[in-house]
Amino acid sequence: MTPEAAGSADDRLLRALAHVQDPEIRRPLTELGMISRAEIDGGVARVQVKLTVAHCPAADRIRDDVRAAASAAEGVDEVELDVTVMEPAERKALVERLKSSRPMQFGPDTLTRIIAVTSGKGGVGKSTVTANLAATLARRGQRVGLIDADVHGYSIPAILGLEARPTRVGELMMPPQIHGISVVSIGMFVEGNQSVSWRGPMLHRTLEQFLRDVWWGDLDTLVIDMPPGTGDVAISLGQLLPHADVVVVTTPQKSAADVAERSALVARQTGQRVIGVVENMTGLRQPDGSAIEVFGSGGGDEVAQRLGVPVLARIPLAVEVRSGGDSGNPVALHDSPASQPFTDMADALSDSRKSMRGKSLPFSTDR
Template identity: 60%
Template sequence: MTGDLADAVRHAVGAVTDPELRRPLADLDMLRDITVDGAVARVGIALTIVGCPAAARIESDVHAAAASVPGIESVEVAVGVMTPEERRALTERLRDGRAPRQMPFGPDSLTRVIAVTSGKGGVGKSSLTANLAVALAARGRRVGLMDADVHGFSIPGLLGIAPGTQPTRIDDLMLPPVAHDVKAISIGMFLREGESVVAWRGPMLHRTVQQFLTDVFFGDLDVLLIDMPPGTGDIAITLGQLLPHAEVLVVTTPQEAASDVAIRSGLVARQTGQRVIGVVENMAALTLPDGTVLDLLGT
């Protein structure tokens, strides 16, 4: 009888999802000893690393799941840590057989990669990218957002990710923080306190942006949005080479010669094989129902 109850608890707890890995604990091999003594369930789980930020949430979800099983009146959760071997097996499984440091967004990937770019800063590129990401996630798409605007990173702030939040590391795999159902990674998450990205040398920036694509575990995504640095600088070219099949969305304002920027971006995109899928004219004047034009932002 208690054996059946233990199975029921195992089943309930196994269905709890890890908020970062977004998979059920049973699939992640995180369940350990689960016993039931009378109406008391004792549940052992093993997390990936000590002090993983999701630990408290997993523990309380596990507690609630076990307590929801009819016949269980009290629950004790013992949280342990995976051995290095268990962790290695897990990261291998998460990589889906891909070798470490391999880029998952190549031409045969099912993820749509959209690079959002602009001719200059301040046109609303980051605002648009963050809003697009959240809107797509709200429609049920699995969305990743990569903040590649290394000198003007603003994605964590726009998504409400607390300053100082860092990706969780499982060995050499990095798990992006999730906000509004969007998995987001930004260079801002790699700066030590008080450090400015201006102090970084070019190669270090390149390596970091490249790492975003290889070492960050986004899992299966429907869409990866990239907040590109404005213009056609180094990082843009690196990313163009890494992601030749990416689609490009250009953000501009009426103030600039919109068509000029679009044409220029189109030419750059064509060189790397990327395709411009649209131009967004942001901060444009608003035509009211009575026909008068309200140029709120004076652009």
């Protein structure tokens, strides 16, 4: 007899429902206290689901998944589903349980790889590289989070085609997901195309909130789109995440390469590890296979040589890359010659992953 067939009918129903996860929290509903009743009576499964908040954006999906799971349980011919909302005390208990389960989500012992994508100046395509890297990793089955830390020049939501906002559950925010990527950006908290004119302390607090108050779940990789330059945000991220890996984006132009090097040096001063350079806008490919070097050549190699790191990828100028960002459909979501450099970048980053040998895992064998 299989485990599913063992036990009472109600037990079998609960086991079936244990496979249904909250899409935002990424934990089973039964573990989150969202199933308040589950019983089978004469072939009728009566299930009560308590959503975390009213107008939950994932309500329809939760309802459909619960109905499908209950219908598949042995002995169920019909499903009666009652969907309500948690009481404040229940929601508070849930938030406390989640927070206590991961007090230092991205601390020094985290198993999540953190990749900060930086550049010395704006206009080199850093955000485009970041979004397409995240999309490439998500396509490979990784659980990916993306923080748009370019507070003054936020663009990640537009590049990914994301219009949803985080869902607040008590003190926690559940980041919206698109293309398999969980995303948070200051652009989700302002109206229209409003500018953000903040100074250092406010920027630092915002970044702390993105790291502390957003429920990211179990991530394989957290990618951070850094602002250009070496200002407050770069210093704050270095203090908050000194164990992050840093990728430097530059164009082939010598002046851009000189500035890009400075951003890497600031990262190293905070203890972060610079792992490679991405040269964007390498050349404009022609039908005969040649390339016009619109922005010159050699900048990526020069920065890499000075920093003592490899060039992870060279991304040519391509209409598909630009149009994908404009339409909210990044080119890395599709197999094409234009998406290949991002695949190469992901491969190179995988090769550069720190060895886990000797690293303490976050559990104890003490009883």
